[in-house]
Amino acid sequence: MSNEPEIARLAACGVVPVVVIEDVHLAVPLARALLAGGIDVIEVTLRRPAALAALETIAREVPEILSVAGTVVTPAQVTDVKEAGAQAVVSPGFSEAVDDAMRAAGLPWLPGVATASDCMRAVAAGRLTCKFFPAEQAGGTSALKALSGPFPQMKFCPTGGVGLNNLADYLALKQVICVGGSWLVPADAIANRDWARVTQLAKEARERVKALRG
Template identity: 55%
Template sequence: MDISTLLGASPVMPVIVLDKVADAVPLARALVAGGIRVLEVTLRTAAALDSIRAIAAEVPDAIVGAGTVVTPADLAAAAEAGASFAVSPGASAELLRAGRESAIPLLPGVMTPTDVINALAAGYTAMKLFPAAQAGGIGMLKALGGPFPQLRFCPTGGIDAASAPGFLALPNVACVGGSWLTPADRVRAGDWAAITELARAAAALRLADSAR
C-alpha cells in the first residue's frame, strides 16, 4: 500500500506512545472499533518495536506504522518489526534516500519550504508538517499550497479535536496526526471504551468535512 492510500484511510492518525507491550493490542483494537485503522506507534519507548510486532500479528484490521523514525537504522528496525509504513519528524538526505529504498513507505517530516523542496527532489509528494502548530498551522499549509499544489500533507503537532476540522478542510491535507485519541491516563487505566469513543468522534470528522 502506498503512502497516499494510507493517508486516505483515516482522517486522523493517532500518535501513540506505549510504555507496555501488553497495552498495544487492546489499544489498537479499541481504535479500530471506533473507525481509526492507521496507527502510528512512536519509537520513543523500549516497548515500541515489540508493540508494533504485536499489533501487526494480532490486529489484522489495523495498519500499524512506526513514528519518530530518525535514522535509516530506525527505518530498517520498523520494517523488520512488521510496520506497514514509517513516519519521521524531520528528514536528513540519508533518511530520504533510505526511505526510497525501503520495503515500507516513509512519510518524511518537513517544517520549511526548503525541507519541502529537499523531500520533493528526493521523490516524495506526501509529507508530514511537523510541528504543525509551531510551523504556522493552517496559514502555513495554505501558503505551501501555492508553490507546491501537487503535495499532500499530514500536519501533526499541536492539533486537537477542536482544531482538526480546520486542517482537514484544506485541499492539501490528507489527514492529521494527533495524540488526543490515546490520552496517557486512559491508556494506563485500560479504559478502552473511552478510547473507542474518541476514535469514533475522530473518524466522523471525515464525514463532517465532506458535508461542507
C-alpha cells in the same frame, strides 16, 4: 498524493492516532479499541523501549489495522521497524540518509517538513506526501496555505497541536490528506486501560471526519 495503498488508507481514515506505548501488553487492546471506534490506522512512535515490540505485536495480532512506525530518525531504525512489521513510516524531519534507507526498505514514507527549504528537499527526492510538523508551532493552516503556493504538488499530514478543536480547519485544506494527533490516545487512558474512552474518542474523530467530507 502518493499512489501507495498505505497512504491511501491514511487519507481514507482522515485521522492518525499518534501513540506512545510504555508497556507492550497494552498494544493489542489499544489497537482493538481504535478499531472499535472506526479508526484502522495506528502510528506507534519510537519514543519508548517497548515501541518495536508493540509494533511487532500489533502487526501480528491485529492485522486489520495499518501499523505505522513514527519518530523514525535513523537508517538503523528503518531496518528495525521493517523487521517489526511496520507497513509505513513517519519521521519528524527529512534526511537523505533516511530517504535512502526507506527506498531500500521499500516502505511508504512520510518525512516531516516545516519550512520551504524542507519542502524543496522533499520534492527533489520525489517525496510529495509529507508530515507537516510541528503543525501549530510551524504556523498552522496559514503556513500550509502559504507553502502550497510554491509547492502545489505536495500533500500533507499535519501533526502537532491538532485536535477536535481545529480538525475542521486542517481538513478543509485540499492539500491535507489526514491529520495526526495524540488526543485520540491520552496517556492516562492507556495507563488506566480505559479502552472505552479510546473507542469513544475514535468514534468522535471519525464522525467529525465524515461530516466534514460529506
